[in-house]
Amino acid sequence: MTHGEMRESLAGYALHALADDEARELEAHLDTCEECREELALLQDAAASLAPGFVREGPPEALRDRIRDAVRAPAVVPLRDPARARRVGSPDLQTRRPQPGRTGLLALAVAAALIIVVAGFAVSLEQRFATLRAQVGTERQALAVLADPSSRVVTLSGSAAGNVRFVFDPAKRRGVLVATGLRDPGPDFVYQLWLVAGAAPESVGVFRPAPGAPVIVPVGADFPRYQAVAVSVERGPNGAPRPSAAPVLVARLGPD
Amino acid sequence: MVGVAGISWTPARQGAFRRAANHGPRRVTASPIKGGTLPLLDVVDDETLLARVAQADQDAFEAIYTRYSAAAYSLAMGMLRDAVRAQEVTQEVFLAIWRGARDFDPTRGRARTWILSVAHHKSVDAVRRSRTPTVPLSETLTSDTDVIEAAQARVDAGRVRQALQSLSFEQRAAIVLAYYGGYTQQEIAQRLGVPLGTIKTRIRDGLARLRSALPAPAPETAS
Numbered sequence: 001m002t003h004g005e006m007r008e009s010l011a012g013y014a015l016h017a018l019a020d021d022e023a024r025e026l027e028a029h030l031d032t033c034e035e036c037r038e039e040l041a042l043l044q045d046a047a048a049s050l051a052p053g054f055v056r057e058g059p060p061e062a063l064r065d066r067i068r069d070a071v072r073a074p075a076v077v078p079l080r081d082p083a084r085a086r087r088v089g090s091p092d093l094q095t096r097r098p099q100p101g102r103t104g105l106l107a108l109a110v111a112a113a114l115i116i117v118v119a120g121f122a123v124s125l126e127q128r129f130a131t132l133r134a135q136v137g138t139e140r141q142a143l144a145v146l147a148d149p150s151s152r153v154v155t156l157s158g159s160a161a162g163n164v165r166f167v168f169d170p171a172k173r174r175g176v177l178v179a180t181g182l183r184d185p186g187p188d189f190v191y192q193l194w195l196v197a198g199a200a201p202e203s204v205g206v207f208r209p210a211p212g213a214p215v216i217v218p219v220g221a222d223f224p225r226y227q228a229v230a231v232s233v234e235r236g237p238n239g240a241p242r243p244s245a246a247p248v249l250v251a252r253l254g255p256d
Numbered sequence: 257m258v259g260v261a262g263i264s265w266t267p268a269r270q271g272a273f274r275r276a277a278n279h280g281p282r283r284v285t286a287s288p289i290k291g292g293t294l295p296l297l298d299v300v301d302d303e304t305l306l307a308r309v310a311q312a313d314q315d316a317f318e319a320i321y322t323r324y325s326a327a328a329y330s331l332a333m334g335m336l337r338d339a340v341r342a343q344e345v346t347q348e349v350f351l352a353i354w355r356g357a358r359d360f361d362p363t364r365g366r367a368r369t370w371i372l373s374v375a376h377h378k379s380v381d382a383v384r385r386s387r388t389p390t391v392p393l394s395e396t397l398t399s400d401t402d403v404i405e406a407a408q409a410r411v412d413a414g415r416v417r418q419a420l421q422s423l424s425f426e427q428r429a430a431i432v433l434a435y436y437g438g439y440t441q442q443e444i445a446q447r448l449g450v451p452l453g454t455i456k457t458r459i460r461d462g463l464a465r466l467r468s469a470l471p472a473p474a475p476e477t478a479s
Contacts, residue, residue: 008456008457008460010460011456011459011460011462011463011464012434012440012441012456012459012460014373014463015431015434015435015459015463016373016376016377016380016434016438017435017439017440017441017444017459018440018441019440019442037364041364041365041369042467043463043464043467044365044369044370044373045365045366045369045467046463046464046467047369047372047373047376047435047463048366048368048369048372048373048376049416049419049466049467050416050431050435050436050466051327051331051375051376052327052330052415052416053334053417053435053436054330054331054333054334054335054436055330055333055334056326056327056330057326057329057330057333058325058326058329059329059342059346063325063329063343063346063347064318064321064325066347067321067346067347067350067351068314070347070351071314071317071354072314
C-alpha cells in the first residue's frame with residue numbers, strides 16, 4: 001500500500017476494523033511515518049469516545065480478586081522491549097494499537113507445551129498452530145511467532161537445569177522464550193533474560209519459574225544485531241541493569 | 257569476562273550489584289514520582305498510574321481497575337451480551353494493561369484512549385472468535401436501514417447516541433457496525449453490498465466528524 005492508502009486505513013485501524021494482515025501492514029508503515037502516527041492518535045481519541053455507548057454496569061467484585069491473583073502469578077511480570085527502550089526520548093509508536101494481548105494463561109500453557117513438543121518440526125508448525133490459534137485465540141503474539149514458518153528455534157544450555165528454548169523470527173522482529181523445569185532461584189532472586197550484542201548484554205526482562213507451567217517471555221528486537229540470548233540469575237524483583245554474574249543459560253542466535 | 261561459545265559477556269563490577277536493585281530495567285515511560293507508595297491514588301492522573309503499572313506497581317494497577325473496569329465490562333457486555341464472556345474479556349483487558357503498560361507513551365496519546373483501545377480490541381477479538389456477532393447482519397435484513405436500526409438499538413448512552421446522530425446515515429452505519437459490531441471494513445462492504453473504498457471513506461469521514469461532535473470525555477470514576 002502507498003502512504004495515501006495507509007492513511008485512508010487509519011480510521012479503520014482505530015476502530016479495530018482492519019483484517020489482521022492489513023493491520024500488520026499498517027503497523028509496519030506506522031513505524032516509519034510520524035504523520036500517520038499523529039493522525040492515528042486523533043482518530044483513536046474519537047474511537048475511544050464511543051466506548052461508553054452501552055448501559056454502564058460494573059463487573060462483579062469477584063473479578064477484581066481473580067485479576068489480582070492472575071497479576072500476582074509469578075510468570076506475569078511486565079516486560080520491556082529492548083527495541084522500544086532504546087528509543088526512549090525519540091519519537092515512538094506507543095499510542096498506536098495496543099500490542100496483541102498477552103493473555104490467557106491457560107492458552108499460553110497449551111501453546112508452550114506444544115512448542116516444546118514440536119519445536120524442530122518447523123515445517124509443520126504453521127498447520128499445527130493454525131489449529132491451535134483458532135482454539136485459543138488469545139496469545140496472539142506468542143502464537144504468531146511460534147506458528148511462523150520463518151521462525152527459528154534455539155535451545156539454551158548451561159549450568160541451569162531446565163528446558164528452555166528461544167523461538168524467534170528475525171524478519172518480523174518477534175521472539176518468545178519458552179521455559180519449563182527451571183529451578184526456583186530463591187525468594188530474593190529472579191531469572192533475567194538478556195540479548196547479547198558484543199560485550200554488552202541488554203536486559204529484556206525478568207521472570208520467575210511457575211511450578212508446573214511454562215514461562216513465556218515475548219521479546220521484540222532486531223535479532224540480527226545480537227549474537228546470543230542468555231539468562232542469568234539476578235537480585236529481584238527488578239533484576240540488574242547489567243549482569244552481575246555469568247549466564248546460567250545461553251544460546252547463539254547466529255545464522256544456521 | 258566469561259567466554260561462552262565465543263560470546264563475550266562482561267559482568268558488572270562488584271558494587272554495581274546494589275545499584276542494580278534500585279534501577280531495574282530501563283523505563284519506557286517517565287514517572288514523576290520516584291519510588292515509595294503513590295499517594296492519593298484516587299486523584300493522580302491516568303498517565304501517572306500507567307507509568308507506575310509499567311513498574312509493576314500493584315496499587316496503581318488496582319486504581320486503574322477501579323477507574324476503568326466498568327467501562328471495559330460495559331463495552332464487553334454490550335458487544336457480547338454474555339456476562340461470563342464479558343468477565344473473561346475484562347480479565348484479558350486488565351492483564352493486557354498490566355503486561356503492556358510499558359508500551360504506553362504519554363507523549364503520543366492519552367492514557368484513557370490507550371486503555372479504552374485495549375478494551376475495545378479485546379472485545380472485538382472475542383466477538384470475532386465467537387462467530388456469532390451480536391449485531392445481526394443476517395441476509396434477512398434487506399436494507400441498510402434495518403441493519404443500522406438493529407445495530408443502534410444497542411447503543412444506549414445518550415451522549416454517544418447524540419453524537420452518532422450528527423453523522424450521515426451512511427457514516428453512522430459504517431461506524432456502528434465496525435465499532436460495536438466488531439466487523440471489519442471488508443465484511444461491512446460485503447454485507448451492505450457497497451465497494452470497500454466507499455466504506456473506508458464513510459468510516460474515515462464519520463470518525464473525523466465524531467471527533468468534533470463529541471465533547472471532551474468526563475474522567476472515569478469508580479464503578
